[in-house]
Amino acid sequence: MIQDHYDAIVVGSGFGGSVSALRLSEKGHRVLVVEKGRRFRPQDFPRTNWHLRRWLWNPRVGMTGPFRMSFFEHVTVLHGVGVGGGSLVYGATLPVPNEAFFETGDWAGLADWKAELAPHYATAKRMLGAVRNPHLTTVDEVEARSGLDLLRLLPDDVEGPLEAAADVDEAEALLFPDE
Helix, strand or coil, rough: CCCCCCCCEEEECHHHHHHHHHHHHHHCCCEEEEEECCCCCHCCCCCCCHHHHHHHHEHHCCECCCCEECCCCCCCEEEEECCCCHCCCCCCCCCCCCCCCCCCCCCHHHHCCHHHHHHHHHHHHHEEEEEEECCCHHHHHHHHHHHHHHHCCCCCCCCHHHHHHCCHHHHHHHHHHCC
């Protein structure tokens, strides 16, 4: 419903915008959320990314999908356009890094990041209704095995975020417990 006055206008309905709008409205503020794209129903998504008109967003050339590519000098960003913003292109996943990730990098000694962020991951999981997907496909297995094979090729002295994932045997045991 359009009103004459809002306490806040939130641009974008993705991860940041939707949470901001929710928190403001919970506090009693009148909030308007504006979104560039449209609302997508399950049947609106393309069955393949080869169907470019339903995959990419560029209305000037008839493309009305949820994915937009923005090109900058040193990076290309693939982001969502539509109600849900980035969540449209995030594969409906909510990954939580493993222990080693929180202990890696320049930020590692600043705080116990795993403990600091745990309640926020729990809130996101609860609010989004996140659950483990029980329906793994052949493609999921091939991707997992390929990733493990790539990790095995890394030298032992790899530093940075990749070393957090370098315990290949443990990862393989978690991914394929019946072997």
